Amino acid sequence: MALVDLSATEQRAKLNAREVTAVELAQAYLARIAAKDGEIGAFLRVTGEAALAQAAEVDRKRAAGEPLGLLAGLPVAVKDVLCQQGELTTCASRMLEHFRSPYDSTVVAKLKAADAVLIGRTNMDEFAMGGSTENSAFQPTRNPHDLTRSPGGSSGGAAACVAAKMAPLSIGTDTGGSIRQPAGLCGCVGLKPTYGRVSRYGLVAFASSLDQVGPLASTVEDTALLMEAIAGHDPRDSTSLPVESPKFSQTVNQPLKDLRIGIVPEHFAAGLDPEMEAAVRGAIEVYKSLGAKIVEVDLPHGKYGVAAYYVIAPCEASSNLSRYDGIHYGHRASEPAVEAELAAERAEALARGDKAAAEAVESTLVRLYRRSRTEGFGAEVKRRIMIGAYALSAGYYDAYYLKALKVRRLIRQDFDRAFSQVDLILSPVTAAPAFKLGKLVDDPLQMYLVDLYTVTANLAGIPAISLPCGMSKSGLPLGFQLLAPPLEEERLLRGARMCEEKRKS
Amino acid sequence: MAVSRQDVEKAALLGRLLVSPDELEHLTAQVAEILAYVEQLGEVDTTSVEPMAHAVELVNVFREDKVAPSLPREAALANAPHHNEQGFLVPAVLGE
Numbered sequence: 001m002a003l004v005d006l007s008a009t010e011q012r013a014k015l016n017a018r019e020v021t022a023v024e025l026a027q028a029y030l031a032r033i034a035a036k037d038g039e040i041g042a043f044l045r046v047t048g049e050a051a052l053a054q055a056a057e058v059d060r061k062r063a064a065g066e067p068l069g070l071l072a073g074l075p076v077a078v079k080d081v082l083c084q085q086g087e088l089t090t091c092a093s094r095m096l097e098h099f100r101s102p103y104d105s106t107v108v109a110k111l112k113a114a115d116a117v118l119i120g121r122t123n124m125d126e127f128a129m130g131g132s133t134e135n136s137a138f139q140p141t142r143n144p145h146d147l148t149r150s151p152g153g154s155s156g157g158a159a160a161c162v163a164a165k166m167a168p169l170s171i172g173t174d175t176g177g178s179i180r181q182p183a184g185l186c187g188c189v190g191l192k193p194t195y196g197r198v199s200r201y202g203l204v205a206f207a208s209s210l211d212q213v214g215p216l217a218s219t220v221e222d223t224a225l226l227m228e229a230i231a232g233h234d235p236r237d238s239t240s241l242p243v244e245s246p247k248f249s250q251t252v253n254q255p256l257k258d259l260r261i262g263i264v265p266e267h268f269a270a271g272l273d274p275e276m277e278a279a280v281r282g283a284i285e286v287y288k289s290l291g292a293k294i295v296e297v298d299l300p301h302g303k304y305g306v307a308a309y310y311v312i313a314p315c316e317a318s319s320n321l322s323r324y325d326g327i328h329y330g331h332r333a334s335e336p337a338v339e340a341e342l343a344a345e346r347a348e349a350l351a352r353g354d355k356a357a358a359e360a361v362e363s364t365l366v367r368l369y370r371r372s373r374t375e376g377f378g379a380e381v382k383r384r385i386m387i388g389a390y391a392l393s394a395g396y397y398d399a400y401y402l403k404a405l406k407v408r409r410l411i412r413q414d415f416d417r418a419f420s421q422v423d424l425i426l427s428p429v430t431a432a433p434a435f436k437l438g439k440l441v442d443d444p445l446q447m448y449l450v451d452l453y454t455v456t457a458n459l460a461g462i463p464a465i466s467l468p469c470g471m472s473k474s475g476l477p478l479g480f481q482l483l484a485p486p487l488e489e490e491r492l493l494r495g496a497r498m499c500e501e502k503r504k505s
Numbered sequence: 506m507a508v509s510r511q512d513v514e515k516a517a518l519l520g521r522l523l524v525s526p527d528e529l530e531h532l533t534a535q536v537a538e539i540l541a542y543v544e545q546l547g548e549v550d551t552t553s554v555e556p557m558a559h560a561v562e563l564v565n566v567f568r569e570d571k572v573a574p575s576l577p578r579e580a581a582l583a584n585a586p587h588h589n590e591q592g593f594l595v596p597a598v599l600g601e
Binding site (some may be wrong): 235366385410 | 516518520538542544546549576581584585
C-alpha cells in the first residue's frame, strides 16, 4: 500500500515508529499532487519547498528527541482564506491576488505549533461565496470522482485534495455548508464545529456570525485529530468560546451508548434524489443495527433556513467586504483612468447642456472605490454585496434583515427542542450527488437551494459533520450529515465513527 | 416588492460597485428572483420573537487595557497599492 493510501492516523503511527520520515511523506504527497492536480485543480499554490523544509525540521526534532506536536510531520492543505504569514491569501479573488498576509491566523499558528507540514493553499469560491468552486477567479476545481462534475464548494479544493489523496488533512470553512457539502460530494468527512469553537482570527470574513473553520479528512478518526489541533479559546477572537476543548482523538473510537437519533420526515420529501435517499436510509439502518433508537423529530422552521440565510449572509457580507476599498490593500483601479472617465462624463453632460448632471458626477475617491471593487470582485460576490446593501437600506431593514434574524431564533429553538428528545439528528447533506460543472453557474437561486440541508446548522451555531454512506451507480459519492447540540463535537465524532466503523466491516 | 433597475443601481451605489447598462437587466432579474424567494419569511409569525444576531450571544468581552505589540507600520503598509512609507495615499478629497 502506498503511503498516500493510508489514513493520517496510520501515517502518524508510522512516523512515530520511525518507519517513515516526514520528508518521505511530504515527497509522496508532492509527487501525487504533481501527477494529479493538473486535471483536478484543487490547489491554487503548492508550497513544496517550504513543506519539505518544515518536514525536515520535524525529522530533526524527532531524531533529537525534542517534543513534537499532535500533527508532527502530517501534511495539511489550507483553504486560501486563512492568513499565513508571508504567503499569499487570495480568497480566490482578483481583489486579493497579490495580498501577502502580514501575520498568521490562529488556525495556521496552531497547525504550525502542532508541527504540521503546510503543503499548499486550496481553491474555493471567491470569498467563500458559492457552492461549486466555479466562482474562483483563478480556476475551476474538478471532482476527483468525475472530472466533468463540481467538487461542491466553497471549500471545493479542500475536499477534492483529500478525495484525490493529495493531502491527508485539509482545513476548510463553513458559512452555510461550505465544508459539509463539498465533503459530501467528494466522498470525504467534513466537520463544521460549533460557532466559537475554532478561532476566526485571521480568517478573511464573509458572514461573521456564521463563518466557522473546520477540518476535512478521509476518515472520522483523522477529522477528530485535526479538530483537536485547531480547536480552543482564543483571546484574539472575542466570539471564541471560553471553554476547554476536549481531546477528540482520544475518545473518537468510543461508541456512544443508548444513542437516540432524530430524523425529520420532511427531509425525505420530494426533491431528494432516490439513490441519495436510499443511501441515507442505509445509514439509518446502520445505526439501528448498532442499537440506536430512531426518533422522529420536528424542525418546523427548517424550510425557511435558505431564505433566512440568503438575507443574513449577504447583509453581513456587504458590510464585511466594504473594507476592500482599493486604498489599504487589494486591487486598486488606475487613478488616471478613473480621472479620465469622470472628465469624459462631465464633458458629455455639458455637451448636452446639462450643467446639473455635470456637477453631480461623483468624486474621484468614490469612483476609485467603485471602479476598484467592480474590477476586483466577481459576479457572485457583487450580487451578494448588492442584495445585502439593498436588504439593509432604509425602508427594507425591518422586512428583510430583522425578520430573518427572528426566523433564525425560531430555527435555533426548533433544534433546542429536538435535542431535548435525541442525542443527534441525522439528515441528508445534499439532495443529490455532484452536479455537472457549469450547470448552476448563472442560476444563483438554484445554486442557493443546494444549501437546503446545511444552512440551519450555521444559523443555529450548532456543530455538524458530513460523512460518506455509499456510491451512486454512476460512481459518485453519497453522504449524510449528523447534527449535535452546541459544543457536542465529541458526541458528533464518536457517533460518526460508529457508522464509519460498521460500514467498513 | 418589485425590484426596479433603479433599486439595483441604488444598491450598487451603496455597495460601491458599478453596474454597466448591459448587465443591469440580467442582474435586476436575478436580484428580483432571490428577493421574491426570501419573501416567504413573511409567512412566519415572529410576534414577540427576539432577533438573533449571533449564534453565540456573548456580550461585552473585556480584556485588560494593556499596550501590546501591534503590526509595525512597514508591515501594515506593505500591501497598500499606493503609500509614501508613512501612510496610505488617496486621491484628493477636498476641492481647490
